[in-house]
Amino acid sequence: xxxxxxxxxxxxxxxxxxxxxxxxxxxxxxxxxxxxxxxxxxxxxxxxxxxxxxxxxxxxxxxxxxxxxxxxxxxxxxxxxxxxxxxxxxxxxxxxxxxxxxxxxxxxxxxxxxxxxxxxxxxxxxxxxxxxxxxxxxxxxxxxxxxxxxxxxxxxxxxxxxxxxxxxxxxxxxxxxxxxxxxxxxxxxxxxxxxxxxxxxxxxxxxxxxxxxxxxxxxxxxxxxxxxxxxxxxxxxxxxxxxxxxxxxxxxxxxxxxxxxxxxxxxxxxxxxxxxxxxxxxxxxxxxxxxxxxxxxxxxxxxxxxxxxxxxxxxxxxxxxxxxxxxxxxxxxxxxxxxxxxxxxxxxxxxxxxxxxxxxxxxxxxxxxxxxxxxxxxxxxxxxxxxxxxxxxxxxxxxxxxxxxxxxxxxxxxxxxxxxxx
Amino acid sequence: xxxxxxxxxxxxxxxxxxxxxxxxxxxxxxxxxxxxxxxxxxxxxxxxxxxxxxxxxxxxxxxxxxxxxxxxxxxxxxxxxxxxxxxxxxxxxxxxxxxxxxxxxxxxxxxxxxxxxxxxxxxxxxxxxxxxxxxxxxxxxxxxxxxxxxxxxxxxxxxxxxxxxxxxxxxxxxxxxxxxxxxxxxxxxxxxxxxxxxxxxxxxxxxxxxxxxxxxxxxxxxxxxxxxxxxxxxxxxxxxxxxxxxxxxxxxxxxxxxxxxxxxxxxxxxxxxxxxxxxxxxxxxxxxxxxxxxx
Numbered sequence: 015x016x017x018x019x020x021x022x023x024x025x026x027x028x029x030x031x032x033x034x035x036x037x038x039x040x041x042x043x044x045x046x047x048x049x050x051x052x053x054x055x056x057x058x059x060x061x062x063x064x065x066x067x068x069x070x071x072x073x074x075x076x077x078x079x080x081x082x083x084x085x086x087x088x089x090x091x092x093x094x095x096x097x098x099x100x101x102x103x104x105x106x107x108x109x110x111x112x113x114x115x116x117x118x119x120x121x122x123x124x125x126x127x128x129x130x131x132x133x134x135x136x137x138x139x140x141x142x143x144x145x146x147x148x149x150x151x152x153x154x155x156x157x158x159x160x161x162x163x164x165x166x167x168x169x170x171x172x173x174x175x176x177x178x179x180x181x182x183x184x185x186x187x188x189x190x191x192x193x194x195x196x197x198x199x200x201x202x203x204x205x206x207x208x209x210x211x212x213x214x215x216x217x218x219x220x221x222x223x224x225x226x227x228x229x230x231x232x233x234x235x236x237x238x239x240x241x242x243x244x245x246x247x248x249x250x251x252x253x254x255x256x257x258x259x260x261x262x263x264x265x266x267x268x269x270x271x272x273x274x275x276x277x278x279x280x281x282x283x284x285x286x287x288x289x290x291x292x293x294x295x296x297x298x299x300x301x302x303x304x305x306x307x308x309x310x311x312x313x314x315x316x317x318x319x320x321x322x323x324x325x326x327x328x329x330x331x332x333x334x335x336x337x338x339x340x341x342x343x344x345x346x347x348x349x350x351x352x353x354x355x356x357x358x359x360x361x362x363x364x365x366x367x368x369x370x371x372x373x374x375x376x377x378x379x380x381x382x383x384x385x386x387x388x389x390x391x392x393x394x395x396x397x398x399x400x401x402x403x404x405x406x407x408x409x410x411x412x413x414x415x416x417x418x419x420x421x422x423x424x425x426x427x428x429x430x431x432x433x434x435x436x
Numbered sequence: 437x438x439x440x441x442x443x444x445x446x447x448x449x450x451x452x453x454x455x456x457x458x459x460x461x462x463x464x465x466x467x468x469x470x471x472x473x474x475x476x477x478x479x480x481x482x483x484x485x486x487x488x489x490x491x492x493x494x495x496x497x498x499x500x501x502x503x504x505x506x507x508x509x510x511x512x513x514x515x516x517x518x519x520x521x522x523x524x525x526x527x528x529x530x531x532x533x534x535x536x537x538x539x540x541x542x543x544x545x546x547x548x549x550x551x552x553x554x555x556x557x558x559x560x561x562x563x564x565x566x567x568x569x570x571x572x573x574x575x576x577x578x579x580x581x582x583x584x585x586x587x588x589x590x591x592x593x594x595x596x597x598x599x600x601x602x603x604x605x606x607x608x609x610x611x612x613x614x615x616x617x618x619x620x621x622x623x624x625x626x627x628x629x630x631x632x633x634x635x636x637x638x639x640x641x642x643x644x645x646x647x648x649x650x651x652x653x654x655x656x657x658x659x660x661x662x663x664x665x666x667x668x669x670x671x672x673x674x675x676x677x678x679x680x681x682x683x684x685x686x687x688x689x690x691x692x693x694x695x696x697x698x699x700x701x702x703x704x705x706x707x708x709x710x711x712x713x714x715x716x717x718x719x720x721x722x723x724x725x726x727x728x729x730x731x
Contacts, residue, residue: 059658063557199705227697230705232662234653235455237448237583238694242701244577245441258559258654265561266652269580271571290561290654 049096050086050354052344053116055109055127055137058101062129062257064286065333069129069152070099071326072337075318076345086345089352095345098122104129106136113137117146123354124149126340131155131201138167147356151340152333154282155201156209159385160419161427166356168363168384170340170377172304172414174205174254177281179417180390181252181302182213184410190277191220194248196239196263198255199228206254206281224248229259236263240270250277250300260287268296285331288395288403295404299395305332305372306391306406314371335372342368343379343386373411382421389414440575445694447574451583453690454590458645459663460670460682461597462638468677469614469634472525472533475540476517478664479547480639484513484646485655486555489562492650497563502651510643517639521632529631544660551657562650586648593641594683600637601679610634642667669708673715675725684723 054073058066077095080086085094098120100112109128116122124147128134134153141148142164149168150158156175158167172180193214197203207226214221225246227239240263243251255263260280267273273296280287283301307329318338322330343366348354351362367378374389393406463477487509495501520543528536568585571578601607612620613630621627646663653659670689674681689708696707721727 058557059552063656064559067557199702225701227701228704232658234649234659234662235452237451238445238697239701239704241445241448241694242698245445245698258656258659261559261561261654262652265564265654266580269568269571269578269582269652271578274578290559294561294564 047093049094051096051122053122053125054099055112057104057129059103068331068333069337072334073341076338076341106132109133109137110140141166155205159383160424161431170343170386171336172388175209176417178209179213180412184392186217190249192224192249194225194243194251196227196253199230236266240267252279254281302392303332305335387414449691449694453687454587457686460667462641463667464671464682466638469610472536476543478660479544480642481646481663482660484643485650488647488650492562499565499567502565510640513643514636514640518636521635560655564651669712675722678724681724
């Protein structure tokens, strides 16, 4: 039982601490500015996980670097950056729910995301309706900055149009005219084929599409597609399949002797494909990416590689660099605008350029469609004794600006799209 | 399209068919004997693939390692699911069907996260055993030797199941317990043990399906979703609980897919479902199924 003395002791302790808290509250200077919150809508699970992790980790490398220096400088003072990530499991409806939660409940200042083209388009539409800034990374359908683009959407990665046009610019100088296609049956795949065909029809006389296959995402058995493609006898096959689909296709196609007589172009053939494939990857495959593994060997590149390896235990991929680019753009915009207030930030971002660590060097945001003019590199896979995976040798760099669709065409597409929605 | 092209395409369809069969056979067995729709089947297939991947890597991607994996890995996965059956599912056989459905669905979801926790998010690929890396020449073109092996294994599993269910005592007990649980128990047969063993056998089939697919596909933790749906479609076309039906249905789906892709590539994804819809309209209890009498 507590004696009177003990109770007095407890009460005085309570007063002491209570008083200390109150005094501390009065005496401490106004607390540090709240952090800027970036809401990330990402698809972390399943077959996209390799890309998803790379995007986010690359992004974090830059953000942590800035946070270590105290944050980004705004008109009110230094503010740190906080990232909140939500997994949408590749489902557009969940992506929109996440966007809502991040903005309305978590009070994020703007959104970033989203890997899958279908999720990205859904979130972009939501952002447009709610006038929220949405910075797109890793989802490539050109619809997002062309027909369905709007003021509130920006993208720092290239889009499928640019990719297709870049590939066409490269392949117009190659001898192949009979093309086969195997692409995933959704916005991304269709956009890729549309863009590439548009470029080739304009640039390569004699271009012929002899077979088009459309496996759905998650196909584990490509055998009917492989045999159908081969029976059409193409000289070269174009593919934007990614993740496990591309790996599975290559593994299965090898068994059919596909790569003996047919050349192959992988539109997104960077580390996320080459790393897990290891020595099973065939040599002499054309691979395209914004930033292949050992390119370029600049000191900034090396610094990024070392930092990334230290953080994650693995080497960065093209997607890590794209994540870093996104962070750099966004930070540059915030610093220039001095605020995260949406309209002001958008006005500033429209005229922002950054120095990237990939082969593109300086990348600018184009004002009319908010698309960054990042370029592509195409190389041929080859074994390299230094690495357990194949690398892209003999790379050709194709600058981004000329591959972008002219502004007037895009504005017209946007008008047509809006009209069709009424 | 020459005769050779057609024959070649149908071979590739047969490969697809065997994969479908392996995923669906376990489901139809469990459905036939235990009368439960095992939603976790796709997850078992996925775990089978991942476990096989780990073993194949452990054995260094050798031929011997591959066959050892096929012997060991599916058994381990099956034993794990036997345990789950004893601990989680047994309570619900006498209860309304919904409980056990929800339970198997719950197991499915847990399976995905389990796979993610154990193997991580990064997509993987199992090494193709060296003996299968040479292609076979058929009709003047190359056909993967591994596919031939897979087709062979599909038939082997089919005969194994047929033999077990028709020719062994265990099979007799299975069929008895599935027809009349109370009577079988009254005869002194340990019905719960029979049920567990059937569940394990069904799991083993899915697991070996996954193990066989592992070297020829990329592995991601969501590979079970697609497989689960496929299994369901095949079983519906086949007739719930029919093994020969499952083989035939898988064959139909595989060949329809193979030729559909040649004829109408844009609609490739729909073909299997179109067949299912036609079967449901014309013969709703499936090709080999029996019309259900509602008492």
